[in-house]
Amino acid sequence: MSDILTIRGLRIEAPNGAVLVHGIDLDLKKGEVLGLIGESGAGKSTIGLAAMGWGRGGCRIAGGTVAIGGQEVTAESPAGRARLRGARIAYVAQSAAAAFNPALTIGRQVLEGPRHHRAMGKAEARAWMLELFRALDLPDPDHFGDRYPHQVSGGQLQRAMVAMAMSCRPDILVLDEPTTALDVTTQIEVLALLRRLIQRYGTAALYITHDLAVVAQIADRIQVLRHGKPVELGPTEQVLEAPREDYTRRLVGERQASLAGEPRRHEGGAELLAVDGISAAYHKVPVLSDVSLSLRRGETLAVVGESGSGKSTLARVITGLLQPTAGSVRLDGQALPASYTARGRDLLRRIQLVYQLPDVALNPRQTVGEAIGRPLGFYFGLKGREQKQEVGRLLGLIGLDPDFAGRLPGALSGGQKQRVCIARALAAKPDLMICDEVTSALDPLVAEEILRLLRRLQDELGVAYLFITHDLGVVRRLADRTAVMQRGRVVEQGPTEEIFTPPFHDYTGRLVASVPELRRDWLDQVLATRATA
Amino acid sequence: MRRIPPTAWIGLAIIALNLAALLFGPLLAPYGEEDILGGPFDPATALNWFGLDQNGRDMLSRLLYGAQMSIGVSLAASLLSFSVGLPLGFLAALRGGWVDTVLSRLVDTIMCVPVLISALVVLQALGSSLPVLIVTIALLDSTRVFRLARILGQGINVMEYAEAARLRGEGAWWLIRKEILPNAAAPLIAEFGMRFCFTFLFVAGLSFLGLGIQPPYADWGGMVKDNQQGILYGLYAPLYPAAAIALLTIGVNLVVDWLLAGRTRPQGEGR
Amino acid sequence: MIPLILKRIGLGLFTLWLVSVLVFAGTQLLPGDVASAILGQSATPEALAALRHSLGLEQPALVRYGQWLWGFVQGDLGQSLASQQPVADLLWPRFWNTMFLAAYAAVIGVPLAVGLGILTAVRRGGVFDRAVNILALGTVSLPEYFLGLVLILVLAVQNPVFPSLADVYPGMGFAERLDATTLPMLTLLLVTVAQIMRMTRTAVLAVMDSAYVETAYLKGLLTGRVVLRHALPNAAAPVCNVVAFNIAYLITGVVLVEAMFNYNGLGRFMVDAVAKRDLPMVQACAMVFGAAYVILNMIADIAAIALNPRLRHPR
């Protein structure tokens, strides 16, 4: 099989001159799937787009060549490159919701490619679209095209995106984290459909992701990247079972730990938080119905569920940001007023919230020292040198150098910012810290460190955690007890160990079963069992 | 700070020039604001670089004195407008509820009556002395500032860091000073530039209608009006004040474009 | 979507009512008693009292406001103090003149400005973009009356292409009326086209940075088609607001242009009415301008709602 895509010595520079990709060689045979693995900043998406002769945000190809089926893309004029895009090589974005134009119907956007490249006649293009819709299991394929993007679900839109990419029967598909934005359960379906489509039409693909388990199910070979440089290249089995490079080993090790992970048991501690019969709604649309759970001092309770299950809403009710329609929340037996504005300063101190996106959780115009120092001054009246000293101590506690106090958030990495948020919460010496998806926006290795930090802090300070997440790996490693939520209800709660050993509650079972494992045949096995069940 | 492009440098230079005229205008002026030196529209000579105006007074001196009047009034009006519009706008954003509704409705209503008409009614009622002029323009202008401040405030208030501060129990004043204002600075400075330009041209317009700054005080808008006859005969007289107005407005617009460069929406709204 | 529009119309009417209250209160501010304004020098105390009674000036402000508003709603705008003629006869001809000039400038200006805005956005950073922007910056920075002056000099005095006097009278031919109002129209055009163009460009650029525009490029489309098919439909809403705001300026901010070209419009007429403390006239003019403003903003908001795909096709 001849090479359909050959990249030699690819160098890409950002508008400010920073080099994003330092000379990459890459080959892709017809019908082959190559996985590109690495943390954010490794340059995965940049390479994928460069293969299409496109620079995002002003990046430009500073060196090297890209050839598709022998035709050199880098030598082409912009118009020449445009003729290739969509026709010979097509792109599937991470968030289909953003990638579809809200003002046009899905059908029109899918048919736009073939009509523009005059790849096929109008009727033929339409027939091919319907075939793709059927191949991708989209509901009511004949009329699906007439709907607008905001009238269909996230999973359906993602599959429509794949249909749009395949509309011109391209030779190569660039799949840029196509399933990351989806819930675990929908992720399996899209992955399976994608794999069948590629195999049926013999399309080559670059599969870009940071999740080793997902790429294991679909890629023939894996290229590991770090900071724009190649780390290791090899067949999937070899990279997973016998990684040669140390960095790859750490990546695989971390993914392994998240799947296994030995649960913890926390003994004793009086009941700290009691939530009973809580119901809540946004603009009269019910989101939580009759939720009850409790948390003891120093214990970690995980609340797990897919998006839309109401777990974040629960956090907002407990902190008083959202008034419940029914039920009550008690801290140390004392009933908490429904709105935070009615709560005294000490009550507010004892519950602290850490957000998912560290970039927007810190005021860009306040230094780290000010951010952490403010709660000290506000709650405990610590001022001046005393405050500076305590800030230094807290920074040390979360593993950052005290001179970070003078920096602005803009100068910190995602992981460092999240550490500062945790320090800010600890400054209030809270009884309870609510962590709302604190690791899901971070790279796997960085997330690992944050989890380890949180466990150490709990052991030292005895603070209780209410941990909200959709990642079962996190739950296994951190939570003493777990509550599983589905569509606003707690379907199951109890010690983590019991929850995650069969026999499973059916919803929990499906959740556990949907988390991809680090072996090549996992997807085939799940599909097989699902076919028989 | 981002690298300052050449256009912004030009803008800043023009603003500096005008500030100098504002502060030291009268000192630099070769003649008095009202000294009559010769016949109307006498051409430029060594003594009078820009020639004489319609009353035979030195054009350069009147431009320098006029700077104090034109820029001074507009600056004062813009500053007052911001000091009224900003806190109210942020308060409406933070408090929401009835405070926000009442203030917004009031502002919408005032904005419905065109600025010029409202200014006219008030100026006629209270006479167009300088303080009345400044306060009237400032109050009318603060409605626009209120609107922007409210949008900016709402954009920032919905951000997590603002929510975290509220959850801590911070007071409204602290939230405005520490959380919202620092982040709204760049768009607000740009807005100040735009509001200044609008006020500057508005005051000039009022003078053109004979209602703004009363004679014999020089103000650039009034000077264009008084000397406009000259243009029909190829005289430069009206060109100097008009050029002065245009130069300052262009200068400010250049800086404003730079400040807003790239950021098409107020900071924080992009979420 | 319909309920949204109805709500907006309701809001508009409510705002209009608030405007009437503001206008009525505002004009009470004007010093000088209405009666003495009519009688002038030969005002004897008895004549003043008699006149005040006949005009019903002693009744409480609320009652007078009620009567005035009720009259306004029925189109009876009351009697002009200065010229003893019904306000309506003086107001409406001038109102249509102002509307004519505003429409003339809008019909040419808006498409031109939106077109330029899109072109400069598409060719962002190019020579054309920079040149047009500098020109726009120039016209925005110059006062209207100076621009008008230059136009008169170049297009009326030095080479008499257009009349410098916008002299319009009832029964004038349409072409003749267009010719007479060309110079004021051009003055308005220069100012508003620059404004609308700059804001359209910003609105289009904001959309050009979105993910679906990148998707369109990645489908192999070229800039022109990407802007027309993908960027424009989503930039339409903000552009509508900008256009409405500027048309409102056309109607109301035009006083200076009317004064310069001696154009018999409502703006200049109101300025005189305020000077003469002709209260009924001032109230009527302010209400008419206010109504024009509110209606325009309402149309813009409704257009924005109609053009917003999410609202047009509810889930």
Place this chain on the structure above:
Amino acid sequence: MTRWDLPSLETTRRGLLLGAAGLGLATAAGGFGRAFAQDTPRKGGVLKLGMGGGSTTDTLDPRVMTDWVPLNQAFMLMNGLVEIDRDNHAVPELLESWEAKPGAAEWVFAVRQGVTFHNGKALTVEDVIYSINLHRGETSSAARAIAQQIKDVRKLSDSQIAIELTGGNADLPYLLSDYHFLVVPEGFTDWSKPIGTGPFVFESYEPGVRSRFTRNPNYWKAGCANVDAVEVIVINDVAARTNALMSGQVHAINRLDFKTVDLLKRNPKLQIVQSAGGQHFTFLMDCTKAPFSDNNIRLAIKHAIDREQLLKVALRGYGQLGNDHPIPRTDRFFNSELPQRAYDPEKAKYYLKQAGMSDLKVELSTSDAAFGGAVDAAAIFRTAAAKAGIDVSIKRESPDGYWDKVWMQAPFCMAYWGGRPTADQMLSIAYASDAKWNDTHWKNDQFDKLLLEARGLLDDAKRKEIYWTLQEMISNDGGAMIPMFGDYLDGVSTQVQGVTPHPMFNFMGGRLAERVWLAA
């Protein structure tokens, strides 16, 4: 220099003054520019006039009308009783001839026959009597002060009327030339659509905006009403007015801007019509309101104005110095021996001390409606007054409605007066105690007595002696500061033929539309 060559203004103006002096016309300095072609009048074309001096509150009711636009429009529609020609002599109009009985207290006037109104009705004696009586008795007419002298108006025959005066007045014909005495059909009251015997018939009229009248086919005056129609467009803004003339959109404009007249002269397509005469510009102090009730204050202010500078800068030399009284140098009763008051800050301070003040702050209301460049003139006065310890703050009023809201109401304001054929008429309309337009509210019984006495005298020498004292009284005690007399300056396209200067008012004494014709 620029492609518009800029000759120094000084030279051209000096040349002008010599030219005018050279003409030495006793009563009216001749205008110049293109020589006036005196060939025969041509019928046809539409005359378009751009006029300043109109307001949306104008009316064509002869009793109330003020300012230039209504005056010209009235003359287009209606004829007067007696007309003043370009040499300041009273010539017959609708009154064909007259003779005075001895003592000039009784007069017999012959009414012109064969004249018809626009509605076809023939002009009768009753119409004339009705028209005169409009200004007599309980009326708010501005001409009441003049008409008071008329004791009785009687019909003698179908073609003659008799007028009996309270006292002899040799100048009665001049009196009847006042522009308020216009003739309308008996019993006529609809002033929104006047019917007269004038050169043009009413077509459309919008106060303060525009009017259009069409030619009266059977107009009785020979060689008049030559254009098919005349349109008056009201343009109060001097710049817009001048633009309209220069761009050829109107054939003629009145009230040129003194400052740019010399520049306008260089335009070959235009002719400047300059008429020296009775027009004078006044600073009016209301003698009934403090601080102007104290004559010391009035004298202080009269000494605090630099008349030479004002004439040179504000009027660019198009005028003469004024001596604080309304009688022009060209009038036979002009008091030539009254010392010309000059700018004397020290004397002004002296009078202030007399009034018990060290310095004075006054507010001067003004607008370009008062006269072209009035606001600038106020600024010039302010600089001069400052040196005399008088701080004059200027309040610029809106031009529209100036004559209703500011004139005769503000304590200190500015105004203009058109010329009057006789000293008696000028003094009685503005300075007699009970005059409706006594805009300084100056009451002086001695003055009233002498004025009446002079009116009845036939002996010119004695009348002169009285008028001289009257001028002295106004100058030294009156509330009007009259620093300068200003020439009338009209700009007329060369297309318009038959234009001549006139001492009384601009636009040929208000009768331009009737007389001129358009070149082919």
